[in-house]
Amino acid sequence: MPSPSAAPPEPRTYPFSAVVGSDDMALALVLTTVSPEVGGVLVRGEKGTAKTTTVRALARVLPPLAVVEGCRFSCDPADPDPRCPDGPHPAATASTTRPARLVELPVGATEDRVIGSLDLQQALGAGRVSYEPGLLAAAHRGLLYVDEVNLLHDHLVDLLLDAAATGRSTVEREGVSVAHASRMVLIGTMNPEEGELRPQLLDRFGLTAEVAAPRDPALRAEVVRRRMAFDRDPDAFTARYADDEAELSGRLRTARALLPQVELRDDQLLLIAEVCAAFEVDGMRADLVTARAAVAHAAWHGRTTVTRADIRAAARLALPHRRRRNPFDAPGLDEELLDRLLGEDEPEPEPPQPEDPQPGPDDEGSEPADGSADPAEGTDAGSPAPPSGPGQGADARPPDREPGASSTEPEPEPEPARDQDGPTAAVVPTTLASAGTAYRTRLFTASGVGAGEAGRRSRAVTRTGRSVGAAFRPEPGGRLHLPATIRAAAPQQAARGRAGADVLRLRREDLRTAITEGRESNLVLLVVDASGSMAARRRMEAVKTAALSLLLDAYQRRDKVGLVTFRGSAATLALPPTSSVEVAARRLEELPNGGRTPLAEGLLVAAETLRLERIRDPRRRPLLVLVTDGRATSGPDAVARSRRAADLLRAAGVASVVIDCETGFGLGLARTLALHLGAEHVPVGEVAADQLVSVVHRAAPARPAQPQGRAA
Incomplete structure (x- = not known):
């Protein structure tokens, strides 16, 4: 049986290298791809900013993956999981290569779809207890993408937290006891207007990026021009960027191979600790993520030594969602403070510039061309300009009001x-x-127990949540409660003529629907x-x-x-x-x-x-x-x-x-x-x-x- 959501990316996916105007998001996705230990990416931004398009395009440029042939849990042939439910895999087991997998977790997914459950076809047809893997198994050694992650139900958030913390998914339900490896890169996108994330889940994202629609009319026109060209002829548009996609994929492979050789000195590690302490972040995960992201950034640029530019780029993505702030402050980072803490960067060796005999009176035109970055270069963000989106502009927070004469004399x-x-x-x-x-x-x-929309406050009977009982409710849309159904049908098997190894004989009156309780x-x-x-x-x-x-x-x-x-x-x-x-x-x-x-x-x-x-x-x-x-x-x-x-x-x-x-x-x-x-x-x-x-x-x-x- 094929693993859920395991299909390779569609060939008509928008090319990653064709996305413009989302430099921070592109860099964060690249860094967590170079070094999955960074811990995933949370993309925050207004609607219509190509968040989902960019994440789905990433899967096309990821290097292929070697897996044990026939293993539903994507075990690594070089280091198979000794406790794999499909194992144990011998040392000389056959292996195969498949494309990297991007598994999407819908906001309305059920618990058994996420962690897996009893295989109904095997249980009811052949009478065998068999485990059907869920989305966490499919995402092992790949990407798990949650669109509108801030709307995910609490019980699913708990499952993700457990898998992210332990690297394993454990299933104990409906007569099934299974544990399997589940190490994946978690990528989430959200619109802050729809609500915030739980702090525990927010901290599990290694990096965060704020995206907003570009304000430059020329850049906005280029975005529309490319999208219309893709919609008109996806194959031709994709072929136009095939060389760029291949180059990007090769650069990712090179950076992954170079990663173990990158050196992070003790004085740089101390500098990272000073930066994290100055921004008053909670816990130690910020220091660890910043260090890993700085190493990944150096490898991405083909260096074996970390520079302060690498640390700066890593801190801009790793610290904004971890710093302490007032409840109504928009997330963001004081980049002037960051520059003061980092000081001047070490001069990087550059190829000697040829002597130009013309620089005299025309100096004001040549200086910006030398020091400004190409806006289309979304991945070279050693010292990118601060975004102009939410949290950085005039709308970042309501203005502080000084009490004047009219308010002091009410x-x-x-x-x-x-x-x-x-x-x-x-x-x-x-x-x-x-x-x-x-x-x-x-x-x-x-x-009491209500029946309102799913939320996080009052107890309620909802379509998603923990199973608290079962009832005879044969109407469509309910989730089948298999143990209760079997218990209801078991006493009737002799009267229905079942004998020996015959399959379980079910009737409509045996069906039981799970009653799930969540929050409204x-x-x-x-x-x-x-x-x-x-x-x-x-x-x-x-x-x-x-x-x-x-x-x-x-x-x-x-x-x-x-x-x-x-x-x-x-x-x-x-x-x-x-x-x-x-x-x-x-x-x-x-x-x-x-x-x-x-x-x-x-x-x-x-x-x-x-x-x-x-x-x-x-x-x-x-x-x-x-x-x-x-x-x-x-x-x-x-x-x-x-x-x-x-x-x-x-x-x-x-x-x-x-x-x-x-x-x-x-x-x-x-x-x-x-x-x-x-x-x-x-x-x-x-x-x-x-x-x-x-x-x-x-x-x-x-x-x-x-x-x-x-x-x-």
């Missing part, structure tokens, strides 16, 4: 609310409170009173800080967080339900406050937002967090309208929490509002961030557990 009382609503009501005095430093929140989960994501909708009564600087700062912290936690756990604000005479959906930290940070930082209190409008906008989200995603459980002092001062019958809006939310079954921000001698307005909402009322004098998060922890809505049948 209006504590909503005196302007005494005026009548009119044309001047839109012109209200505003202040701007900055959020504090975001922090990691405690995990809050919905009680939730929607937390913050409805914040930004009127004059909330203008006290400490209150708004605490609210903003808590909102940013909840968003950070939701970003990591696949949740959605929305923000509705109301002030003046209207309410605004300031932040539609999202998982983008960068956008959310900017919106919350720029949130003004002041003016009257249109409480009813805020609740109605929240109700409409939840209604639309329920249509888009009916299984996601929402939680409404209302931060207010309960006052309603905008428009006629403001109090009555706000209570009617609260009744509407309660009738819709929205679980809610009211954070009462009224201080001093209160009127109990927020408590009355909580009764209309059917919400928990939490009197808080000042909305401290830790108090707000603890309230959300206590009040996450519960959903009754789904009935789960068990196999007899």
